[in-house]
Amino acid sequence: xxxxxAINFPYKTGFWVLxxxxxxxxxxIDSWDTPGGAHEVVMKxxxxxxxxxxxxxxxxxxxxxxxxxxxxxKPLQGDDTEILQQLNKASSFLITxxxxxxxxxxxxxxxxxxxxLGAVYRYFSKQYLNQGEALTSYRxxxxxxxxxxxx
Numbered sequence: 251x252x253x254x255x256a257i258n259f260p261y262k263t264g265f266w267v268l269x270x271x272x273x274x275x276x277x278x279i280d281s282w283d284t285p286g287g288a289h290e291v292v293m294k295x296x297x298x299x300x301x302x303x304x305x306x307x308x309x310x311x312x313x314x315x316x317x318x319x320x321x322x323x324k325p326l327q328g329d330d331t332e333i334l335q336q337l338n339k340a341s342s343f344l345i346t347x348x349x350x351x352x353x354x355x356x357x358x359x360x361x362x363x364x365x366x367l368g369a370v371y372r373y374f375s376k377q378y379l380n381q382g383e384a385l386t387s388y389r390x391x392x393x394x395x396x397x398x399x400x401x
Contacts (some may be wrong), residue, residue, distance in 0.1 A: 251253050265318055272295065289306075289307060289308055289309045289334075291304060291305070291306055291330045291334055294333075297322070298357065299388070301322050302326065304322075305319065307350075318350065320344040321337050321341075323336075323340060346371065347366030347371070350382070357391070362389075363391040368396070370394050372399045375389065376389055376390065377390060
């Protein structure tokens with residue numbers, strides 16, 4: 251019976267090749283297209299209680315629909331590029347593929363009511379805004395109609 255020859259793999263070299271690859275990927279490739287990052291601010295609106303409603307548009311790849319993401323935040327300073335950078339680090343309360351023209355927002359006594367036509371991918375009905383020592387809560391009421399024809 252023939253004797254099997256042991257393969258001597260240089261583990262240290264493989265480790266450093268992997269580290270170099272992941273570093274280059276994160277520095278060059280991931281910075282070109284950040285999937286979580288929106289591309290433009292499409293709405294800014296003051297709310298009762300000192301908060302602001304922001305909406306951003308994420309232009310998806312050709313096979314995916316564009317999405318709108320909604321945030322409640324303190325008033326953000328700077329131009330749209332600086333605001334976008336701050337919002338891309340925040341958590342949105344609503345993600346939808348609706349067009350901005352298909353969304354209607356109404357103020358309510360304790361938050362906002364959103365009516366939209368389209369799919370909803372993420373939705374939270376309550377948002378809290380910490381303003382110094384005060385905590386302001388916003389109730390988000392959602393009315394959604396699907397724009398797909400029924401089967």
